[in-house]
Amino acid sequence: MTDHATIYEVGPRDGLQMAKATMPTATKLRWIDAMAAAGVAHMEVGSFVSPRHVPQMADTADVVGHTVAIAGLETIALVPNETGARLAYAAGCRSLVIPVSVSETHSRSNINKGTYEQVAEVARLVAWLRAQDEPVLVETACATAFGCSFEGAVPERRVVEVATALLQAGADRVSLADTVGYAAPNAIRSLVRATRAAAGGAFQKLHLHDTMGLGLANVLAGLDVDVRHFDASLAGLGGCPFAPGASGNIVTEDLVFLLESMGLRTGIDLEALVATRAFLREGLAGEPLHGSVGRAGIPRTFRAAA
Amino acid sequence: MTDHATIYEVGPRDGLQMAKATMPTATKLRWIDAMAAAGVAHMEVGSFVSPRHVPQMADTADVVGHTVAIAGLETIALVPNETGARLAYAAGCRSLVIPVSVSETHSRSNINKGTYEQVAEVARLVAWLRAQDEPVLVETACATAFGCSFEGAVPERRVVEVATALLQAGADRVSLADTVGYAAPNAIRSLVRATRAAAGGAFQKLHLHDTMGLGLANVLAGLDVDVRHFDASLAGLGGCPFAPGASGNIVTEDLVFLLESMGLRTGIDLEALVATRAFLREGLAGEPLHGSVGRAGIPRTFRAAA
Numbered sequence: 001m002t003d004h005a006t007i008y009e010v011g012p013r014d015g016l017q018m019a020k021a022t023m024p025t026a027t028k029l030r031w032i033d034a035m036a037a038a039g040v041a042h043m044e045v046g047s048f049v050s051p052r053h054v055p056q057m058a059d060t061a062d063v064v065g066h067t068v069a070i071a072g073l074e075t076i077a078l079v080p081n082e083t084g085a086r087l088a089y090a091a092g093c094r095s096l097v098i099p100v101s102v103s104e105t106h107s108r109s110n111i112n113k114g115t116y117e118q119v120a121e122v123a124r125l126v127a128w129l130r131a132q133d134e135p136v137l138v139e140t141a142c143a144t145a146f147g148c149s150f151e152g153a154v155p156e157r158r159v160v161e162v163a164t165a166l167l168q169a170g171a172d173r174v175s176l177a178d179t180v181g182y183a184a185p186n187a188i189r190s191l192v193r194a195t196r197a198a199a200g201g202a203f204q205k206l207h208l209h210d211t212m213g214l215g216l217a218n219v220l221a222g223l224d225v226d227v228r229h230f231d232a233s234l235a236g237l238g239g240c241p242f243a244p245g246a247s248g249n250i251v252t253e254d255l256v257f258l259l260e261s262m263g264l265r266t267g268i269d270l271e272a273l274v275a276t277r278a279f280l281r282e283g284l285a286g287e288p289l290h291g292s293v294g295r296a297g298i299p300r301t302f303r304a305a306a
Numbered sequence: 307m308t309d310h311a312t313i314y315e316v317g318p319r320d321g322l323q324m325a326k327a328t329m330p331t332a333t334k335l336r337w338i339d340a341m342a343a344a345g346v347a348h349m350e351v352g353s354f355v356s357p358r359h360v361p362q363m364a365d366t367a368d369v370v371g372h373t374v375a376i377a378g379l380e381t382i383a384l385v386p387n388e389t390g391a392r393l394a395y396a397a398g399c400r401s402l403v404i405p406v407s408v409s410e411t412h413s414r415s416n417i418n419k420g421t422y423e424q425v426a427e428v429a430r431l432v433a434w435l436r437a438q439d440e441p442v443l444v445e446t447a448c449a450t451a452f453g454c455s456f457e458g459a460v461p462e463r464r465v466v467e468v469a470t471a472l473l474q475a476g477a478d479r480v481s482l483a484d485t486v487g488y489a490a491p492n493a494i495r496s497l498v499r500a501t502r503a504a505a506g507g508a509f510q511k512l513h514l515h516d517t518m519g520l521g522l523a524n525v526l527a528g529l530d531v532d533v534r535h536f537d538a539s540l541a542g543l544g545g546c547p548f549a550p551g552a553s554g555n556i557v558t559e560d561l562v563f564l565l566e567s568m569g570l571r572t573g574i575d576l577e578a579l580v581a582t583r584a585f586l587r588e589g590l591a592g593e594p595l596h597g598s599v600g601r602a603g604i605p606r607t608f609r610a611a612a
Contacts, residue, residue: 147607182605184567185526212605213560213598214567216523220491224530247598254519261490261520292519292553299488299518301453 015237031279048084126170147182181211185221236290321543333589432476453488487517491527542596
């Protein structure tokens with residue numbers, strides 16, 4: 001058991017990608033700078049996807065150009081395929097996430113390819129990346145690992161099979177994502193154990209949603225089985241909420257509050273992080289901001305982990 | 307480890323007491339009936355407090371008269387003192403909760419009496435109750451057990467001392483309440499262990515708030531140390547939220563979702579319980595309703611514990 005935990009801020013990618021408004025690039029860069037200054041050391045800053053389909057991400061190459069120069073920040077980009085990986089590499093990004101839906105139906109609905117077609121795409125893009133001069137860290141995210149809104153329950157065995165295939169395809173890491181927010185704590189513990197048994201240290205990270213209100217309870221379940229790496233989004237932005245007013249991604253500032261309150265160092269200054277919510281109010285007018293720390297304030301008893 | 311958990315619905319007391327509007331008695335009774343029909347078996351139905359100070363609770367004797375006739379429902383009333391206990395007994399209530407603030411400052415601010423003055427009040431009211439014909443179950447709730455908005459951190463030793471004094475004063479049970487929502491999972495585990503070491507089986511129940519978003523994570527921490535009894539409030543009504551939009555009590559329907567998803571039987575039909583939110587919209591116009599299950603709906607993968 002280590003005494004620290006690692007948070008991956010996905011707001012600039014997952015959050016802004018889902019937002020109704022498009023945040024101006026200048027605001028985005030100031031927001032990212034402020035989060036990095038607050039101690040965020042790992043950040044998904046954008047997606048190399050078609051700007052026709054996702055105009056919010058059209059500036060990703062510029063954003064990457066800016067963020068790779070920030071000392072102490074790991075710049076991560078999402079790429080859906082080899083084309084995206086080539087663009088990301090050209091932009092200077094050396095840490096990629098490729099989503100792969102474990103649910104066949106979800107995969108086809110989302111990217112018009114089956115799960116194992118996407119695994120083959122991972123193999124191709126890894127082969128291309130490995131032929132370049134500089135090393136690139138490739139994480140594959142097993143989406144719908146805890147259930148799917150089309151298929152319902154997703155068998156644990158299927159998740160482990162896909163995770164294993166992704167590592168065989170050359171990915172450095174596999175993570176588990178509760179894409180539709182169906183996970184409960186015992187499912188977290190069980191699937192983490194099963195995935196780790198197959199993937200070993202290549203499995204590190206959980207991407208959890210708060211759709212059913214269980215986001216932080218599921219984090220705690222993850223901690224119980226020694227997970228120390230978590231995605232989260234400032235103000236809970238993004239994460240595909242499927243109902244009006246519902247939340248998607250777990251809220252970074254609430255996650256920091258939980259972890260630090262439990263004595264796990266995150267390296268993040270909670271007060272400074274909460275202050276960066278101002279950039280969302282400025283750059284995303286009308287977007288609902290979630291999060292208990294943001295609403296209720298930091299309690300006077302809060303002490304960051306020593 | 308048992309395979310069930312016990313939920314105490316506190317909405318008709320804690321929720322309505324804090325609400326801006328006063329729910330008409332007829333609506334209140336239909337709401338209570340509907341929750342009981344959904345399987346809620348333990349309910350705080352009102353407070354025997356001054357109707358001048360808390361007009362929402364003026365009908366408590368009538369409500370108790372109604373609910374004691376509901377088969378399978380434990381009718382519980384809050385009483386602040388011996389006067390309230392006499393009224394509750396006269397009304398036919400045989401299960402009482404008396405709040406006792408562990409924080410001296412919170413106690414004086416709330417009831418104008420110090421913690422140990424309230425312990426002495428418990429001794430008096432228990433003495434009176436024990437002299438009556440019918441037995442009455444007396445639970446004392448250690449308020450501010452996990453921190454206080456006035457005093458900040460509350461020492462564990464102080465909580466255990468007060469809990470011990472309450473049992474010596476004749477209470478049947480002591481519960482622990484996170485009145486201001488400061489608790490984090492490790493504090494839950496630690497204080498539960500310390501309290502149980504002193505109180506044994508007289509400690510059973512946690513009363514948790516979701517102010518900082520940790521409500522259900524704290525439930526999970528309680529489950530980890532074998533707590534199986536929890537207070538909760540439909541739609542998260544009440545619970546003293548100290549910021550606009552912030553939530554107070556943990557949300558009963560979200561708690562049922564968590565527990566049943568983990569294989570713990572609650573005896574409550576989740577869909578029927580969620581449907582009773584209609585009475586809050588009807589009887590408490592404008593009151594904010596919390597809860598993820600209510601917003602997002604019950605996921606298709608949900609199965610009640612078998």
